Amino acid sequence: MTEGGIVISYTLWNVLAGSTILGVTGGVLGCFTLLRRQSLLGDALAHAALPGVCVAFLLTGSKSPLPLLLGALAAGVAGSLLILSIVRWSRVKEDSAIGIILSVFFGLGIVLLTRIQQLPGGNQSGLDKFLFGQAASLVASDLAVMGTLSLAVLAAVVLLFKEWKLLAFDRTFGASLGYPMRGLEIGLTCLLVVVVVVGLQTVGVVLMVATLVTPAAAARQWTDRLSVMTVLSGAIGGISGASGAIASGLVSHLPTGPTIVLVASAMLVVSLLFAPNRGLLWAALRERRFTARIRRENLLKDVYLFGERGGGRFEFVSRPALMGERGLGGAEIERHSLPLLRAGLLERFGDALRLTPAGLVEAERLVRKHRLWEVYLTRRLELPPDHVHRDAEAMEHALSEAAVDDLDEMLGFPEVDPHGRRIPRREKAET
Amino acid sequence: MNPTHAAEQPARETPGPAIEPTEAPPALEVHDLTVAYRTQPVLWDVDVALPAGRLTAVVGPNGAGKSTLLKAVLGLVKPTTGWVKVFGAPYAEKRSWVGYVPQRESVDWDFPTSALDVVTMGLYGQVGWFRRPSRTHVATALECLDKLGIKDLAGRQISQLSGGQQQRVFLARALAQDARLYLMDEPFAGVDATTERAIFALLKELRREGRTVVAVHHDLPTVPEYFDSVVLLNMRLVASGPVATTFTQENLQQTYGGRLTTLSQAAEALLHRRPVDKK
Numbered sequence: 001m002t003e004g005g006i007v008i009s010y011t012l013w014n015v016l017a018g019s020t021i022l023g024v025t026g027g028v029l030g031c032f033t034l035l036r037r038q039s040l041l042g043d044a045l046a047h048a049a050l051p052g053v054c055v056a057f058l059l060t061g062s063k064s065p066l067p068l069l070l071g072a073l074a075a076g077v078a079g080s081l082l083i084l085s086i087v088r089w090s091r092v093k094e095d096s097a098i099g100i101i102l103s104v105f106f107g108l109g110i111v112l113l114t115r116i117q118q119l120p121g122g123n124q125s126g127l128d129k130f131l132f133g134q135a136a137s138l139v140a141s142d143l144a145v146m147g148t149l150s151l152a153v154l155a156a157v158v159l160l161f162k163e164w165k166l167l168a169f170d171r172t173f174g175a176s177l178g179y180p181m182r183g184l185e186i187g188l189t190c191l192l193v194v195v196v197v198v199g200l201q202t203v204g205v206v207l208m209v210a211t212l213v214t215p216a217a218a219a220r221q222w223t224d225r226l227s228v229m230t231v232l233s234g235a236i237g238g239i240s241g242a243s244g245a246i247a248s249g250l251v252s253h254l255p256t257g258p259t260i261v262l263v264a265s266a267m268l269v270v271s272l273l274f275a276p277n278r279g280l281l282w283a284a285l286r287e288r289r290f291t292a293r294i295r296r297e298n299l300l301k302d303v304y305l306f307g308e309r310g311g312g313r314f315e316f317v318s319r320p321a322l323m324g325e326r327g328l329g330g331a332e333i334e335r336h337s338l339p340l341l342r343a344g345l346l347e348r349f350g351d352a353l354r355l356t357p358a359g360l361v362e363a364e365r366l367v368r369k370h371r372l373w374e375v376y377l378t379r380r381l382e383l384p385p386d387h388v389h390r391d392a393e394a395m396e397h398a399l400s401e402a403a404v405d406d407l408d409e410m411l412g413f414p415e416v417d418p419h420g421r422r423i424p425r426r427e428k429a430e431t
Numbered sequence: 432m433n434p435t436h437a438a439e440q441p442a443r444e445t446p447g448p449a450i451e452p453t454e455a456p457p458a459l460e461v462h463d464l465t466v467a468y469r470t471q472p473v474l475w476d477v478d479v480a481l482p483a484g485r486l487t488a489v490v491g492p493n494g495a496g497k498s499t500l501l502k503a504v505l506g507l508v509k510p511t512t513g514w515v516k517v518f519g520a521p522y523a524e525k526r527s528w529v530g531y532v533p534q535r536e537s538v539d540w541d542f543p544t545s546a547l548d549v550v551t552m553g554l555y556g557q558v559g560w561f562r563r564p565s566r567t568h569v570a571t572a573l574e575c576l577d578k579l580g581i582k583d584l585a586g587r588q589i590s591q592l593s594g595g596q597q598q599r600v601f602l603a604r605a606l607a608q609d610a611r612l613y614l615m616d617e618p619f620a621g622v623d624a625t626t627e628r629a630i631f632a633l634l635k636e637l638r639r640e641g642r643t644v645v646a647v648h649h650d651l652p653t654v655p656e657y658f659d660s661v662v663l664l665n666m667r668l669v670a671s672g673p674v675a676t677t678f679t680q681e682n683l684q685q686t687y688g689g690r691l692t693t694l695s696q697a698a699e700a701l702l703h704r705r706p707v708d709k710k
Contacts, residue, residue, distance in 0.1 A: 035539075035542060035543075159561050160561070161563075162555060162558070162562075162563065162564075163555075163560070165544070165552075166552060166555060168542070169538060169539070169542045169544060169549075169552070170533065170537070170538045170552070172502075172507060172531075172533050172537060173531060173533055173552065173604075174552075174555075175505070175506075175507055176505045176507065176526075176529070176531040177526075177555055177556040177608075178526045178527075178556060179555070179556075220543060223543060224543050224544070224545070224588035225543055225544065225545070225548075226542075226543045226544055228543075229543050
């Protein structure tokens with residue numbers, strides 16, 4: 001990379017700049033596409049750009065970027081207007097209308113492309129790069145057009161951020177405030193077409209939608225604020241654009257556009273799995289912790305119930321007796337008891353377990369919730385006593401202390417549950 | 432909140448018995464309103480005049496056109512015939528006087544935004560094009576959340592709110608609009624007891640300030656407790672007036688009973704006769 005280094009880096013620079021511009025712009029605008037659930041529309045508009053490019057070439061005979069991009073813009077606008085009219089004037093639903101326009105326009109584009117390639121003369125070669133993109137063919141004048149369009153899009157998002165947020169969240173309310181929602185919607189759709197045009201040469205019409213939706217979906221995982229999401233999505237788009245460009249520059253025969261899409265998708269997968277709160281891993285962890293807590297609480301309660309039946313509150317209960325209670329194995333009892341032993345709520349002698357004073361307080365807290373809920377179900381919902389246990393089994397782990405105090409008061413501090421067993425009082429439990 | 436409103440519209444001790452047509456135009460006047468989705472009529476020849484400063488319930492069975500009535504007032508659906516006036520003028524001229532609370536299910540609550548941010552949207556009309564809400568706007572929004580008793584939830588993502596809290600966020604947003612006429616689409620639907628009390632308190636407060644509320648309401652037993660007047664609607668207007676005289680067994684029967692037979696037949700007949708009928 002010494003002799004050809006300058007040439008390569010010049011191309012790479014163009015590719016890098018083009019891909020990053022596209023990534024940032026697509027990511028930012030894609031947030032609104034995603035939140036308005038119009039990803040499919042974005043896809044249709046991208047595909048619709050192809051015949052526009054072909055017609056522009058046939059009319060002007062030139063491959064300079066501006067006329068081709070204008071053609072794409074015109075076709076995209078025509079496509080979106082057609083979709084709107086189909087929905088408005090026929091009984092065809094929106095998703096079908098989008099599907100129809102997508103395939104019709106794309107089919108037309110392919111037909112035109114094939115015809116053009118059979119024309120005499122060598123000028124027509126290279127139009128097929130708009131299918132999957134060919135970032136290496138980007139030159140400075142392309143970048144100037146892309147950069148200008150992107151700046152326009154970003155400026156519009158900054159200016160109309162509040163209005164488009166309103167459109168995406170609550171269109172009806174926005175209209176009631178007097179904002180022209182229809183106009184805002186048309187404006188947003190036009191910008192979508194502009195972004196498609198920006199991405200034509202880099203990723204092409206087929207994969208274009210990925211640069212809109214993927215970064216936005218990834219960004220949504222990490223934040224609950226639209227402003228942060230928009231910036232983050234732009235950043236994710238930009239990073240995938242840049243790294244896709246670099247990767248395809250370093251490894252031969254690696255197409256830029258698809259590589260960008262793959263990088264963005266990888267970032268989406270990471271976000272879906274690992275983002276706090278919304279990530280799948282996080283959810284699984286929460287679920288696991290909750291299950292573990294339920295098991296711990298159940299074991300503690302079982303030990304308590306043995307003591308209650310036998311008379312001795314701090315009596316040792318043997319492991320086989322506990323195994324019989326919920327059909328658990330000895331190893332499971334062992335496993336569930338470990339955190340309780342560590343927390344000082346249970347004591348062990350051999351394989352037998354008993355409550356500590358602190359464990360008794362905790363167990364009575366649970367039993368109180370269970371039995372109060374049973375009273376509530378039988379009294380208020382008039383369920384028969386033999387139908388309430390299962391429900392109470394779940395509620396004892398879910399009710400908050402404040403809620404159970406309210407419940408107690410509402411029920412008039414009952415002494416016994418529907419099965420005639422004593423409801424532990426809070427005061428007693430504390431002394 | 433806005434002192435000029437109170438000055439122009441003195442609060443009433445008790446709802447007045449009749450409309451005063453000359454001095455004060457009705458808060459809401461709907462004349463000969465017909466709305467159809469495609470060829471299906473939803474509202475038929477509805478005439479309503481609601482005096483200012485009262486709480487009015489719009490009551491009727493499912494599909495009676497209650498939400499459509501509100502949307503027609505707001506210009507969100509185009510009427511086939513008829514007109515709407517707000518405080519004696521076309522809605523377009525009095526837009527800032529009208530606040531709207533859509534049905535809670537009408538939006539995606541997983542949207543990346545906070546309770547405070549949603550309430551701030553009520554001020555977007557004042558904020559104006561291209562601008563961001565100022566610190567004063569945000570402070571006002573916070574005040575409105577406080578009035579609904581959920582100030583401490585201001586920063587919370589809206590999907591983390593209970594249904595009742597979400598409804599209160601919507602009401603706080605309407606409050607932020609500082610309107611004279613509030614159109615609410617089922618504010619009491621599916622809320623908890625605390626929220627119901629909070630909404631009722633809010634309605635009374637709005638009436639005390641001389642504001643007018645028109646709310647689609649489903650829970651018939653609470654109509655006399657919560658509202659002063661009632662509009663009984665089943666595609667056509669069945670009756671409209673003070674709760675005491677209008678919310679009668681007979682009128683309810685007419686509104687809810689046999690709607691698929693009598694009323695729709697009548698409407699059907701009217702539909703065919705209409706060109707002749709309209710002198």
